[in-house]
Amino acid sequence: MAEPTGLRELKKQRTRQAISEAAIALFRESGFDRVSVADIAAAAEVSKPTLFAYFPTKEDLVLHRFADHETEAARVVRDRAAGIAPLAALRWHFRDGLDRRDPITGLNDHPEVLAFQRLLYGTPALVSRLHGYLARGEAALAAALAETGTGDDTVAGVAAGQIIATQRILATRNAAEMAAGRSADDAHPGAVARADTAFAILEDGLAARL
Structure with a gap:
């Protein structure tokens, strides 16, 4: 049977x-x-x-954790509630990740997570392959943004690139603070403030287009 x-x-x-x-x-x-x-x-x-x-x-044995998040930004855009702008949905999703200490935001001080970060960023082969995951996530987000009615693949592509880069920069900064010994709870207010500032910059530049 x-x-x-x-x-x-x-x-x-x-x-x-x-x-x-x-x-x-x-x-x-x-x-x-x-x-x-x-x-x-x-x-x-x-x-x-x-x-x-x-x-x-061999690299996939480590990087599958990022692959699981590859289309996350695109899903956030597609699944957002009616009347919510794409950038607003992405901003609050990232903020929620900070509150939950989601490792993808970099704001997680669990020893296992810190050890994983050291392995990842201390291995050139893994860092090199990571860019591929980010690129595919960017392409997925661009496709989702194009579906929102921008009518312009160039705008969607540029916006997706800026959004993915912003999330990466924020996560890298948070991870660096964790690696330096700060606790996630102590670093949380600063991480939230940086996220709000970064997404406000995006909104100032992209709001008229998205």
């Missing part, structure tokens, strides 16, 4: 998580470049073909 679809998906999610966690633990212990795919497969107790079925490249 075949397993129900929901149970199969749950098992796949658990396998994916177990592989990623095993990989990140090894990377943190020995360094990204010193760990082989065979090492990871053995630690996760799966075959190499199974590992590659979940993660096509």
Whole structure:
């Protein structure tokens, strides 16, 4: 008798998580470049073909956490309530992420998150691949903005680039404060103020277009 679809998906999610966690633990212990795919497969107790079925490249074992957020900005724009401008929806979504200490905002001081940040930004191969995820997120956001009625792909593309860059700059600043030893609670007011300032700048420049 075949397993129900929901149970199969749950098992796949658990396998994916177990592989990623095993990989990140090894990377943190020995360094990204010193760990082989065979090492990871053995630690996760799966075959190499199974590992590659979940993660096509070694870098994906780490960066899938960003891939999960790749189209988040586009979803925020598409799912916003009637009468809410795209920039306003994105601004409040980012503010909510700060309040929830979402790691994607950089404002999270949990030891596991800090260790992940050190691994990511201390590994050139991962930093290089990260730009690809950001570019795809930018393209998805541009498509969503174009659907709002701007009627101009150039405007949507420029706006998406500015928004994604702004979120990246804010998150990088927050992560730097966490790396320097500040607590997320202590840094939260400043992070909120910077987010408000940054999105106000965007709104001043883009409000007439979006």
